[in-house]
Amino acid sequence: MTGDAVMRSLGGTMAVPEFEDPAFTTPARPLAESTVAIVTSAALHRMNDDRFAQGDTSYRTIERADRDLVLGHWSPNFDRSGFAIDLNVVYPIDRLEELAEAGVIGAVAPHHYAFAGNQPDTVSELRLDTGPACAADLLADGVDVVVLTPV
């Protein structure tokens, strides 16, 4: 099996947290009037930010103009060369800028956020603490739509 096939096969056996009565938010306004942010689980951060620790449940803020980003995810099990070639393959910030310029989306959010994907199985801190805190940050910036990218 290829490396990706092994990982996807493992993913099929992983326990996942349950969300009872999941919410479904209908977009408040058309995409062309919406402010869009990216939130990634690639553990991206700026060169001088605190590094992500193993099992880190916190998140880092990325300014809209930042491009000098580090991929801080701890797993050795995915390709990193794509990000080294073009960060947009993980964090499509330049594509969002182009879509805003073209009027497809209303605006690019002033801040974007990064978590580390390898969270404890229960994801309880993400659910109760850092996830809601990040949502509050996004809402404070007037964000309507969030694109979530993994690695």
Added chain:
Amino acid sequence: MSALAHVFEAAGLATIVLASMHDVVERMAPPRALFCNFPLGRPLGKPADAEFQHDVLRRAFGLLAADGPVLETHPVVIESDETPLACSIPPRFDPNLPPAVDEAQGLRAAYERARAERGATSVGRIIDADTIPRALAVLHEWAGGANWEEHPLPGTNTVAVCHDIRTYYEEAALELVTGPTPGGRAAEAWFFEQTEAGKTILAARQVMKAQGAPHPFWFYMAPGHR
């Protein structure tokens, strides 16, 4: 990602997940997800291909029209390429050094060019570029059977040190190769199959395992399937 989507939706944000694992996203059932069967680590599919990345985003934003939970699949499948990157290895310079140490020093100029061009490097989780030859010298001893606890590794954390070594090599290699964008895992295959550093890490990992090192210390020094 899907857990965050549920949290964000509950707070009043509309979310779209670009999912990389179908089994997981199906069970997590975030409100809107586009499953992308692309190489892991490349959720937008193709580096340096704005047109393809826009296609992924167009399909993702298209899910906002759904009036209930939706999981769609991007029609393009991109397999990882496990053929090693065609990157030549520096010739031996100082035969008195362990091969991996000599090799790492030979890649330094390419690494520095890559770093200057990108304005960033993902090397430095625990050790910097200056320390990589010393770390490889210790891993070379471990690979030869030295006890891993009695010969301390600069940076200590084996997983972080191996991340930094591999990233140093991959960033340097991408500076040295020309031609089409390498596929997912081509750089990984080159590192572990063709470089002295990659072979040294794999050998050190086996010795640590045999010496009874804790599983996470050695296992995550390399991808699981290696």
